[in-house]
Amino acid sequence: MIYQVAIKSLPQDWLWCETWCDDESKQRAKTIDLCNNPKTKEPKLKAAARIVPEWVEYDAEIRQLLDHLENKKKDKSVHQ
Numbered sequence: 001m002i003y004q005v006a007i008k009s010l011p012q013d014w015l016w017c018e019t020w021c022d023d024e025s026k027q028r029a030k031t032i033d034l035c036n037n038p039k040t041k042e043p044k045l046k047a048a049a050r051i052v053p054e055w056v057e058y059d060a061e062i063r064q065l066l067d068h069l070e071n072k073k074k075d076k077s078v079h080q
Helices: 044-051 055-078
Strands: none
Touching (some): 044 055
């Protein structure tokens, strides 16, 4: 099958990664790959907060929702 379907690379704008892309090109990025940077060994969540500033807000919102659901689950099990 691999010989029947041509494989093409996407333009850099479609997959920006800090490891091989410059900061200027990030502005045009359609997706951002939060891959591990082998040079820095920085944890993914820390890198996400630095590379995508709104990540901090999204992460906090999701954590709040998960806490709410966990508390709701605990309350339900206590009242049964």
